[in-house]
Structure formats: C-alpha cells, structure tokens
Amino acid sequence: MAGPHFRTRIKFCGLTRPGDARLACELGVDAVGVIFAARSRRRVAPARAAAVRAALSPLVTLVALFMDNDEREVRAAIAEARPTLLQFHGGEDDAFCRHFGLPYLKGLGLGGARVDAGTLRARWPHAAGFVLDGHAPGAAGGSGQRLETANIPADLDRPWLLAGGLDPDNVGEAVRAVRPWGVDVAGGIELAPGVKDGQRMRRFVEAVRAADADAAAATIR
Numbered sequence: 001m002a003g004p005h006f007r008t009r010i011k012f013c014g015l016t017r018p019g020d021a022r023l024a025c026e027l028g029v030d031a032v033g034v035i036f037a038a039r040s041r042r043r044v045a046p047a048r049a050a051a052v053r054a055a056l057s058p059l060v061t062l063v064a065l066f067m068d069n070d071e072r073e074v075r076a077a078i079a080e081a082r083p084t085l086l087q088f089h090g091g092e093d094d095a096f097c098r099h100f101g102l103p104y105l106k107g108l109g110l111g112g113a114r115v116d117a118g119t120l121r122a123r124w125p126h127a128a129g130f131v132l133d134g135h136a137p138g139a140a141g142g143s144g145q146r147l148e149t150a151n152i153p154a155d156l157d158r159p160w161l162l163a164g165g166l167d168p169d170n171v172g173e174a175v176r177a178v179r180p181w182g183v184d185v186a187g188g189i190e191l192a193p194g195v196k197d198g199q200r201m202r203r204f205v206e207a208v209r210a211a212d213a214d215a216a217a218a219t220i221r
C-alpha cells in the first residue's frame with residue numbers, strides 16, 4: 001500500500017514535437033518517450049529525438065523506445081538522442097537489453113494472459129522496471145487496448161507502469177483501482193499519432209494528481 005507521500009509517475013510516450021515536450025515538462029510529467037520502433041506510427045529519426053530531448057527540462061527523463069531494432073539502430077539512436085533510459089518492447093532478452101550500458105524498462109503486452117512476477121524477474125533480472133500493456137503479446141504498443149487488471153502480477157517488487165488505452169477520462173479510475181507505480185500513455189493524449197493535444201495532456205496529469213490526493217487523504221484518515 002503506497003503511503004501518503006506516494007506520487008504516481010507519469011510517462012508520455014511517442015512524442016515527436018519539441019513543443020509537446022516543453023508542455024509535458026511544464027505539466028510535471030516525469031518521463032517523455034521517443035519511439036524508434038519500425039512498426040510505430042510515432043516513429044522518429046534520431047535527429048528529431050535529439051530535438052525533443054533539447055526541449056526537456058532538467059530532471060525529466062528521456063526514454064528511447066525500441067521494438068526488435070537491431071544493435072546498430074539502437075546504438076545510433078542512443079548516440080544522437082542521448083536517452084537516460086531505454087525501453088524494449090519486443091522479443092529482446094535481458095542480455096540484449098543491458099548490452100548498451102543504460103538502465104532499461106521491459107515493455108510487455110499482456111493481452112488476456114496472466115504473468116507472474118517471478119517469471120518477469122527470471123527473464124529480465126536487470127530490468128529497472130516494466131511497462132505492462134494491454135495489447136496482445138508480441139504485438140506493437142500504442143494500441144489503445146486496456147490492460148485487464150486481473151492480469152497484473154501481484155508482488156511485483158520493481159517499478160512498473162500501467163499502459164494501454166489510458167486517457168484523461170479513465171486514468172483517475174485506473175490509478176485508484178490499481179495504484180500502479182506509474183502510468184504510461186501515447187494515444188489517449190493525442191490529436192493524431194505523435195501529435196499531442198495540450199488540453200488532453202493537462203487533463204491527464206490533473207486526473208492522476210487528483211487520484212493521488214484521494215489516496216493520500218485516505219491514508220491520513
């Protein structure tokens with residue numbers, strides 16, 4: 001049970017425009033994701049990712065997201081965008097993910113499948129955390145598919161982000177129900193793939209903060 005000072009982390013993913021990155025920082029978002037996955041409609045070139053990074057405030061994490069990209073592509077993206085955190089969303093194993101010398105999140109589509117925390121720890125022992133997503137295993141993220149909360153592994157002892165189909169109208173309820181370490185959103189704050197909507201971004205953050213405030217009040221009572 002999170003204590004009264006717990007704050008749900010927020011990751012906005014699939015940014016392609018520096019202006020959206022600046023607004024995300026003003027709203028207090030913890031992390032911004034840029035996507036290099038070939039299958040993504042939000043995919044950016046490394047130079048564009050560097051421009052997004054240049055727009056970030058200090059202390060906001062840039063996450064570089066890959067899905068079965070080869071080593072050369074990963075290295076080129078890291079060299080130019082200089083992320084502080086990686087996210088691997090495909091079939092990558094622990095050895096590949098940690099090969100680049102940066103902390104990484106492992107993204108997983110749980111779909112209708114349950115997975116237990118022990119399996120996650122065993123398969124990706126060096127993961128800094130997990131992004132648990134609603135899409136089918138092996139499918140691309142950014143799908144807008146909600147994660148069935150029954151499939152969330154209990155006793156996951158590492159930071160994890162709830163992802164999949166979150167938006168300003170449902171994220172508050174999701175945070176109250178699940179109390180995830182963090183939440184991750186791409187499509188729910190967009191006008192079009194990669195084009196974020198400032199009003200939806202603001203409302204999303206406000207909904208998460210309101211849920212956190214409710215949880216804090218409940219622990220103090």
Ligand SMILES: O=C(O)c1ccccc1NCC(=O)[C@H](O)[C@H](O)COP(=O)(O)O
Pocket residue numbers: 013014033035037039040041042065066067089107131133140141142143144145163164165166184185186187188
């Ligand atoms: O967002 C994409 O386009 C994407 C494509 C391929 C692999 C991963 C992708 N996104 C990963 C993320 O972390 C998304 O934020 C997550 O899947 C949630 O997306 P959404 O359901 O649109 O909020």
